[in-house]
Amino acid sequence: MTSTFARALAVGSGLALVLGGALSQGPEVAASASPTDDLNAVDTGGSTSSAVIDWNDVRQEVDGFGGAFAFHKAGSIQRLGDPLSGQILDMIFNQEDGIGLDIVRVMVGDGSIDEWGDDIYDGPTETIMPEPGVFVWDDPDWEDVKDDFDAYQIWLMKEAKERGVDTVLASVWSPPAWMKENESATGGGPNRLRDDMYQEFADYLSEYVLGYKEHFDIDIGYISPTNEPDLSTGYSSSEWTPEELNVFVRDYLGPTFAERDVPAQIVVGEAVGFGEEWVRPALNDPQTVDFVDVVAAHAYTGLVDGETAPNPDRWTTSNELGKRIWQTEYMNNGAPRDRLFVNNTITDGLRYANLIGNMFDQVSLNAYFWWWPASNSGADGSNLIRLQNDGSPQGGNPTETGEIRVFKRYYAFGNYSRFLEPGYVMIGADARPVDDVLVTAYKDPETENFTVVAVNNGTDDHTIRFDLDGFPADVDAVVPYRTSASENLKKLDPVAVSDAEFTVALRGSSVTTFIPENFELPALPAMRDVFSTYPAEENDGQSPGLKVTDNPDGGSMITNIRHGTHLEYSNVNFADGSAAGFVEQMGELRMHARVAPMAGGTISVRLGDPRSGPVVGELEVPAADDPDACRRPWTGLCPDEWITVSTDIDTSSDGGAYGVHDMYLVFENHPRHNLRMFNLDYAEFSD
Known part of the structure; x- marks a missing residue:
């Protein structure tokens, strides 16, 4: 049996990514398909907690x-x-x-x-x-x-x-x-x-x-x-x-x-x-x-x-x-x-x-x-x-x-x-360097490979300095692999180790595994799903002119959204189109988007192509009460601020959100208008 899932893993998306190239104005910056990751942009001037990991504090063996x-x-x-x-x-x-x-x-x-x-x-x-x-x-x-x-x-x-x-x-x-x-x-x-x-x-x-x-x-x-x-x-x-x-x-x-x-x-x-x-x-x-x-x-x-x-x-x-x-x-x-x-x-x-x-x-x-x-x-x-x-x-x-x-x-x-093999041993670590964070560590006595797993249960990021006490002197960098609301064991850029320390910002609501760079594993095949969130800035491709700016609530958002622009998310696994999986709920799926209205417009959810792909859902974004206030380039949000808009998703097996597809969020207003439509924080699915 050959399924859309099997075909997607075999051939990938095969689509060229359209990257943004607009110059920034004010606090906004041009976005790319791979925004700078927060692990490599640590604000060392903020509050940092320390977790000491002791190479020589050997505990039980891992079976x-x-x-x-x-x-x-x-x-x-x-x-x-x-x-x-x-x-x-x-x-x-x-x-x-x-x-x-x-x-x-x-x-x-x-x-x-x-x-x-x-x-x-x-x-x-x-x-x-x-x-x-x-x-x-x-x-x-x-x-x-x-x-x-x-x-x-x-x-x-x-x-x-x-x-x-x-x-x-x-x-x-x-x-x-x-x-x-x-x-x-x-x-x-x-x-x-x-x-x-x-x-x-x-x-x-x-x-x-x-x-x-x-x-x-x-x-x-x-x-x-x-x-x-x-x-x-x-x-x-x-x-x-x-x-x-x-x-x-x-x-x-x-x-x-x-x-x-x-x-x-x-x-x-x-x-x-x-x-x-x-x-x-x-x-x-x-x-x-x-x-x-x-x-x-x-x-x-x-x-x-x-x-x-x-x-x-x-x-x-x-x-x-x-x-x-x-x-x-x-x-x-x-x-x-x-x-x-x-x-x-x-x-x-x-x-x-x-x-x-x-x-x-x-x-x-x-x-x-x-x-x-x-x-x-x-x-x-x-x-x-x-x-x-x-x-x-x-x-x-x-x-x-x-x-x-x-x-x-x-x-x-x-x-x-994936990162702990039989024969590893657990080693001592400060398990609770800060409230909401759990740290455990392990090593391979034969190869000197090691694994550090950090769970951040809080919604806010936590900056942690990892002190590698007694570790091999040749550890120059660690590679993080992170699972979060939007990521699935995603391989991130290496983090430098200096003087047996490395400092990272653990993303809120995430689990991150660190291993030494000389033992790095490949990234898993990229596959999104309906159980993940879709931050606007964490896309796989976007129209020129769309920009990333700081969200006043924290994090980032996409701005400068105008008619005909779009975001791409590759290899989204809709499976059979159901969210909950019950027989009585088969094919039921909804999408929600967090937006800050300006001139308003429509978010069309398309599959396969941003122009000709089938539309499986449309989210209607109302205009702000005072759209003129939103035209000032320094205004991040409009008077109505954040709202959530929703739509049912067509999950039919013939042309709907069924199987694996590249998904596009296409932004539409009046073709002759060149108004900022809204700011977009994220999209997500539900049953």
Whole structure:
């Protein structure tokens, strides 16, 4: 399947940019397609805070960043076909072209048919042991049928391996039904492993690891015997008490893995809440503790500070023992978080940027996982990349359309995952150099590469001086990569390092990653989206005569707007034209613009070409009450000052805002008039 998204990534916009060249008057300056970035225009005379980063204050090791592909979500990617499926995988796993995830989390199949009963949601995968004593690879026809066994997950693991991922975590949602008290892999009745099946289950997990290596050449590096042991559900699940987990690991799984030389390490916990409670009996048992390689938990409960930080008191035993801690599943879950447009924007991105940094800083986290990195699903906040579908009801086998949505949380997650590799170590930093700013830092002991991540939660810029204490002497510059309301992991110009210091203005509501210039990564393919704002001055091309001047409210704005002028924004991904993603809201999209009226006029939203491209929306800007007052060149605003104008956007698949397009804001008034129409601050979309 070839989609407009795939074509856009393959060929780019291919359009020449029209750059402004007018001379400035008064406070106005001629604008270009790439305005001077605020990181390189620091006002050192203002208030500057300092963050010391200590190269020699070595803390925990980083194991990596991961994501799950359970419940056939790898199939959603595979069905797209090349080149799009390959591009999605690169966006997930490739460090050059994507966010560089390091760990694949898969589901140990149990063969169940869950409550939805269709080929999107039925059983996680086939079980390797559909009945006692019978393994699927014992079938005489195994060589003829094995390509169909667990096909989606095996395809995904191999594709990830080709992209450099060599770590797989396999989690058990439920043992096979014949091992359980309720004879079902799903909830209902006594949803537990039978007491007489503990050894059978340990052997089962051993065979799973050894069999996947023998038959599929896949190394399962980590095994978790239970996913969310504190939850019984209508899909695959199985309940355990903390003491039952201790007994199983101590007396069965640990000894069996040791006796059979099973190479997988044991992950214990994965309870719903972010804490060690389900693992504490095993940690306090001297016979079990050495079998526990990783203590894991999900983060659906147990967070503090507006759900952006862990509770360190829930991890005291793990930290005292120096156990590795993994957060193995989290996403936007539950109303209203998953049902608000804002939860696909920078507001959501900052939430996760804070949570990741706080977990590494406050509980010595070693690895962080998202739930589904990419999936065909509804507007449920479960994914970083949503594979758009045809709108069929949940549970009714929705079909992928070939369009994708990329949320701000993808880029904010990438501000960590793209720049931190397994084997890095966290190093000491002043985590809170000023209110609203979070700083964490990491280094690679082998190469002397390093990563500094700074999150500015405030709406105002903050100027920070980074003091690189004990860093290698040859660090001359750092390269920033920023995610903000208008930017998606944008690579910025290098910032000079002098006397082991560099000073930058962190943009308000942003997360910025700094790495040394000699280890710089390429810019990601430029792609805008409906979840970003569109500052007028941050355009990709504009008509001669348009000017940038300071906005009295702060920031910049475009002025000298006259009839026939325009701004260009390249590669805007409208996906299927929807903002919210719900079936009942498919195709609904609005645009808003913040303007200061003068003579007034129309902002026509055109696609593909500023003159002949289809018009998908028109924003009407009224005239100011006193237009004459606006003709004075030193007047930045008119008496009415800022207002917001809006329009519905045509999102039809035939000529509308559907797929990827270059977008133009074309300014129109009376052709014979040469009046300043209005000043433009920014445009943005909403549902």
